[in-house]
Amino acid sequence: xxxxxxxxxxxxxxxxxxxxxxxxxxxxxxxxxxxxxxxxxxxxxxxxxxxxxxxxxxxxxxxxxxxxxxxxxxxxxxxxxxxxxxxxxxxxxxxxxxxxxxxxxxxxxxxxxxxxxxxxxxxxxxxxxxxxxxxxxxxxxxxxxxxxxxxxxxxxxxxxxxxxxxxxxxxxxxxxxxxxxxxxxxxxxxxxxxxxxxxxxxxxxxxxxxxxxxxxxxxxxxxxxxxxxxxxxxxxxxxxxxxxxxxxxxxxxxxxxxxxxxxxxxxxxxxxxxxxxxxxxxxxxxxxxxxxxxxxxxxx
Amino acid sequence: xxxxxxxxxxxxxxxxxxxxxxxxxxxxxxxxxxxxxxxxxxxxxxxxxxxxxxxxxxxxxxxxxxxxxxxxxxxxxxxxxxxxxxxxxxxxxxxxxxxxxxxxxxxxxxxxxxxxxxxxxxxxxxxxxxxxxxxxxxxxxxxxxxxxxxxxxxxxxxxxxxxxxxxxxxxxxxxxxxxxxxxxxxxxxxxxxxxxxxxxxxxxxxxxxxxxxxxxxxxxxxxxxxxxxxxxxxxxxxxxxxxxxxxxxxxxxxxxxxxxxxxxxxxxxxxxxxxxxxxxxxxxxxxxxxxxxxxxxxxxxxxxxxxxxxxxxxxxxxxxxxxxxxxxxxxxxxxxxxxxxxxxxxxxxxxxxxxxxxxxxxxxxxxxxxxxxxxxxxxxxxxxxxxxxxxxxxxxxxxxxxxxxx
Numbered sequence: 217x218x219x220x221x222x223x224x225x226x227x228x229x230x231x232x233x234x235x236x237x238x239x240x241x242x243x244x245x246x247x248x249x250x251x252x253x254x255x256x257x258x259x260x261x262x263x264x265x266x267x268x269x270x271x272x273x274x275x276x277x278x279x280x281x282x283x284x285x286x287x288x289x290x291x292x293x294x295x296x297x298x299x300x301x302x303x304x305x306x307x308x309x310x311x312x313x314x315x316x317x318x319x320x321x322x323x324x325x326x327x328x329x330x331x332x333x334x335x336x337x338x339x340x341x342x343x344x345x346x347x348x349x350x351x352x353x354x355x356x357x358x359x360x361x362x363x364x365x366x367x368x369x370x371x372x373x374x375x376x377x378x379x380x381x382x383x384x385x386x387x388x389x390x391x392x393x394x395x396x397x398x399x400x401x402x403x404x405x406x407x408x409x410x411x412x413x414x415x416x417x418x419x420x421x422x423x424x425x426x427x428x429x430x431x432x433x434x435x436x437x438x439x440x441x442x443x444x445x446x447x448x449x450x451x452x453x454x455x456x457x458x459x460x461x462x463x464x465x466x467x468x469x470x471x472x473x474x475x476x477x478x479x480x481x482x483x484x485x486x487x488x489x490x491x492x493x494x495x496x497x498x499x500x501x502x503x504x505x506x507x508x509x510x511x512x513x514x515x516x
Numbered sequence: 517x518x519x520x521x522x523x524x525x526x527x528x529x530x531x532x533x534x535x536x537x538x539x540x541x542x543x544x545x546x547x548x549x550x551x552x553x554x555x556x557x558x559x560x561x562x563x564x565x566x567x568x569x570x571x572x573x574x575x576x577x578x579x580x581x582x583x584x585x586x587x588x589x590x591x592x593x594x595x596x597x598x599x600x601x602x603x604x605x606x607x608x609x610x611x612x613x614x615x616x617x618x619x620x621x622x623x624x625x626x627x628x629x630x631x632x633x634x635x636x637x638x639x640x641x642x643x644x645x646x647x648x649x650x651x652x653x654x655x656x657x658x659x660x661x662x663x664x665x666x667x668x669x670x671x672x673x674x675x676x677x678x679x680x681x682x683x684x685x686x687x688x689x690x691x692x693x694x695x696x697x698x699x700x701x702x703x704x705x706x707x708x709x710x711x712x713x714x715x716x717x718x719x720x721x722x723x724x725x726x727x728x729x730x731x732x733x734x735x736x737x738x739x740x741x742x743x744x745x746x747x748x749x750x751x752x753x754x755x756x757x758x759x760x761x762x763x764x765x766x767x768x769x770x771x772x773x774x775x776x777x778x779x780x781x782x783x784x785x786x787x788x789x790x791x792x793x794x795x796x797x798x799x800x801x802x803x804x805x806x807x808x809x810x811x812x813x814x815x816x817x818x819x820x821x822x823x824x825x826x827x828x829x830x831x832x833x834x835x836x837x838x839x840x841x842x843x844x845x846x847x848x849x850x851x852x853x854x855x856x857x858x859x860x861x862x863x864x865x866x867x868x869x870x871x872x873x874x875x876x877x878x879x880x881x882x883x884x885x886x887x888x889x890x891x892x893x894x895x896x897x898x899x900x901x902x903x904x905x906x907x908x909x910x911x912x913x914x915x916x917x918x919x920x921x922x
Contacts, residue, residue: 275552297535306894324891325893328891330890335884343547448718448722451715493719493722504708
């Protein structure tokens with residue numbers, strides 16, 4: 217039973233991280249209908265930025281709490297800046313191009329950013345400082361649920377609540393929903409669509425950066441290549457939940473995280489990624505609209 | 517003249533990029549020795565580089581606008597230079613002959629090392645042409661193309677290891693197996709829309725690689741299969757150099773065969789159906805084209821070529837391992853097609869030669885190769901989506917307009 221609960225929590229932790237990344241995919245897709253292939257790289261850059269900032273601060277002897285806060289803010293700021301720039305450089309000029317063009321551009325951007333980090337930093341795995349301390353009150357259950365699992369779950373929940381609030385009750389959230397429904401109509405009622413799209417990229421990137429920092433501190437090491445796999449898996453999660461739908465992305469991520477945890481726990485750990493990819497292929501074949509998505513009808 | 521306002525804008529852009537690249541380009545930490553290295557020179561490079569680049573792009577845009585203005589007043593659309601040469605038989609045939617002679621003389625003119633590099637480049641030409649059918653002509657973005665390449669390579673390696681089959685027996689088998697995989701994958705997924713198709717093929721490519729890596733009993737795992745024999749020539753004994761030359765000529769033959777088939781396909785009924793499908797699926801179905809069947813043929817034909825090249829790859833390197841078939845390989849082949857010009861045969865050949873030979877000869881730049889590939893994909897989509905040599909559709913021009921109006 218302990219093993220089951222351990223797997224359950226590891227699945228939920230994984231699912232929350234996927235969720236933080238998947239939200240970026242699903243928001244961008246909902247608004248401009250583009251699979252933002254470079255999103256996984258934004259997450260990787262978030263992890264790297266927080267790694268660099270945290271290590272520098274710890275060398276200069278800052279207290280742990282200050283390190284966590286500054287590293288988190290820096291990761292979110294720089295990731296957002298990257299997300300904003302990527303959209304402006306690689307996607308905005310192609311907004312009226314055929315559908316394949318922005319996708320190829322996104323793949324190019326993803327390869328570019330990966331190699332940029334590889335060349336500017338290193339190809340080795342870097343040890344990430346343990347930012348999350350072991351809490352005393354977690355002592356009795358520490359062999360099943362780690363403190364970092366708890367912190368990840370709470371942070372994710374808070375981020376998602378904040379996002380829901382932003383989208384439901386603020387002006388920019390309203391503008392985002394309007395743009396997602398009908399871009400032309402949104403322009404007609406006076407919404408600055410360019411700004412809404414930029415805001416979407418910024419919010420998605422900041423969430424991914426938080427995810428990057430949490431998972432890097434949880435696993436304890438990072439590398440320039442982490443974004444690729446995490447990106448594809450988060451995309452799988454977004455598709456599973458129904459791409460374009462925000463609750464769908466969260467649900468899909470949890471399902472994917474749990475599937476992976478139980479499959480690796482009870483079947484075989486060699487095929488962890490194969491399970492995720494197979495799940496993706498199966499969903500796309502049998503239910504391309506996902507669990508909570510709406511089926512797309514094409515009118516001529 | 518260059519306006520001052522634009523200069524100010526470029527300055528802001530360079531400041532933005534200096535800020536953007538600050539943590540990753542400037543700071544380098546060594547977490548074990550606890551040292552921070554500040555690389556301020558990198559920041560200067562980024563700032564100056566982005567400043568110059570933004571000015572160049574602006575100048576380019578201004579010039580293009582001016583040219584478009586001129587073009588709209590005088591509506592004579594000129595055909596690209598390369599296309600004109602290709603159209604004229606009196607230029608085309610001597611050119612082909614020249615290229616062919618050069619290709620045939622290549623091993624005797626250059627060293628074995630050069631020949632070996634050329635074999636690789638020519639293999640990518642065939643891969644590019646194969647993917648060109650799928651992506652360029654039929655418009656199906658396949659990101660898992662390397663999976664079919666792996667199927668070809670592994671079918672030779674495994675069939676040879678277990679059953680002792682030779683190169684010539686496996687060559688068609690490898691191609692057909694890859695085509696079969698293409699059909700198996702294509703059948704369920706070709707109903708999907710373009711971008712979903714891209715992701716599913718990407719996932720499929722990764723699944724194949726992961727299975728090859730983890731299923732040790734079948735594929736020998738990450739250590740791969742070595743000692744794959746080179747092709748035989750009627751049982752003749754050959755020196756190492758002779759074998760390389762032999763493989764070279766085989767690959768040249770494969771390239772010629774591929775060009776011939778692809779060229780014939782392009783203007784066939786099937787080729788036109790692919791183009792039509794790329795442009796508008798619904799209109800295409802209304803014209804009575806079987807959507808699934810046409811797409812499936814494109815997919816499996818592309819896979820067939822990847823399988824053939826896979827067998828060549830296995831015999832050339834005499835060793836296969838899953839590491840050779842990563843997603844980056846698919847990305848390289850896709851860059852070839854995009855850079856060359858989607859749908860254009862000559863373009864793809866040029867694209868493959870440029871992208872594969874350039875890093876080989878500029879060793880110092882090979883580190884930056886993948887960075888350049890990524891950059892090329894983005895830049896090509898933004899500035900020249902039709903590629904370096906764009907494909908001009910065969911069209912019929914009516915020469916004498918007055919006869920019609922009568």
